Amino acid sequence: MRVPIESRVLLAVASALVPRDERADWRREWDAEIWWWLGSHTGERLRLAVHCAGALKDAAYLRANHGDAIATLRRAAGSPGACLAGLALLLAAVVAASGLTETRRVLRGDPFAGAHLAVLSQTLPFMGAHLGVPPAKVADWDLRAQSLEGAATYSRTRRSGVAQASPKFFTLLGTHAAIGTLSVSDMPAAVLSYECWQRKFHADPAVVGRTVDSAPVIGVLPRDFWFLDLRPEVWILGPPASDAPSPALARLKPGVKPADAQTELRVLAAQVKPVSRGSAVVVEPVERLSARPLSALGLPWLVLVCCATAAAVVRFRRAPGFAVFLAAKVVLSLTLVLLATVEFGSSWMTINSGETNLAAGVVSLWLFLAGPGAALYWCWRDQRRRCRTCLHRLEMPVYFGEGARMLLEHAGTELVCPQGHGSLFTADGADPATQWYPLFAGK
Amino acid sequence: MAELSYISATVLHSIASGRGYGFQVMEAAGLPSGTVYPALRKMEKAGLIRSQWEHAAVARAEQRPARRYYRITSDGEAALASAGQKYRFPELAPKKS
Incomplete structure (x- = not known):
């Protein structure tokens, strides 16, 4: 009797899984069983394939239970301790990979607090998306706006790790160089981040004057410098490379409110070409943008953790151990999502800071929206497949x-x-x- | 003494009822192959059943491959008796061969 090809393939794959010392007997037994099956069923090719699929499970069982060490490992993998340890390991991996750099920055707070700094962007009605501002308008505001001490453009470039900014960008921020200077005399000029200086130039103090990205290095930024979502290794200070819109930074004069500056800039924007129909200038304090991650991600995380924990306790109030295990899984998995989003995503910054490259932000935003949903679904699904007494996986x-x-x-x-x-x-x-x-x- | 799950007990009950090889157990208990064979391996390892290959000469005379027969051990009988007090076993399908 001839065995159909799909069933033969399934048997061959399963056979490869079986430990070598048991393989010959295993194959002999299955061949005999299939011979009997074919004798009692005719024309049921699909059912035979289903029957042979069982060989995969049989082989997997033999493989998993081959030797005491593997069997012990397999039993341990289904235990509640292994589940929590796995989540803790993932958390440790995220911490090790990121060094919690972003989290520390967020917790440390805004380095420009009280500095009257604002991000200028344009928004379209109904869409709410923040777009950049044409460099010509920023130059005009820098000269004519009575509410501003100055304005400067900044943007990412096509080159990875390189950002472009107006020469007075760091002057407006009030940042002082760790090495060299941040005042530009000849354009273009390059400014290195502290990490880049340490890693690529081995903290060489003689880095000033060397050429990076076709521009002479004039200085190195301080160690704790950060500005919203921009983390370039090199800042190129000079005139904008193109007329493409980009976000802008402005320092408001003391006593000027962002709303007043916004009104003035909207009037000035209408006088300079190109006039963008329907769009409106938005002035947002840097302080508010920097504070968003805590409210945007931390608060939902806390609410989700509290709600899920309360639901676990109420749902399984008669089995406290079961409820505590579910709550522990929820806390660990949601913390994992939160840390991964803060460390590897930049949605809160990109969406809110007027950054024109929204692709990364949209991806990050979806990561954060989908992440807790997936984590909670997994927690609940895993919980339903566990023993009510010992919490082992069924x-x-x-x-x-x-x-x-x-x-x-x-x-x-x-x-x-x-x-x-x-x-x-x-x-x-x-x-x-x-x-x-x-x-x-x-x- | 080993405590049996319901599935293992059903498989053991089939063997004790005279179903000698995997395919017969499947047919009798109505369980899929992916459940029956791992259960047989597990119980053989636990000493509740013992397997033996049929003599090749017998199979050759009947022009068919040799079967691997399973037989319940005394430990298996004790475990089955204990499980019988906890479960109600399903009615087995009649033997086909």
């Missing part, structure tokens, strides 16, 4: 019945606790009910 799923015959019979999946505490029945179809049956409640 094993050996067995499918009862057929979905097409649910009118007369019941269908669903049964899982068993590997420690023998009970079984879980999950109904198929529209009824999402699950029932837990303790096996040895009477003992």
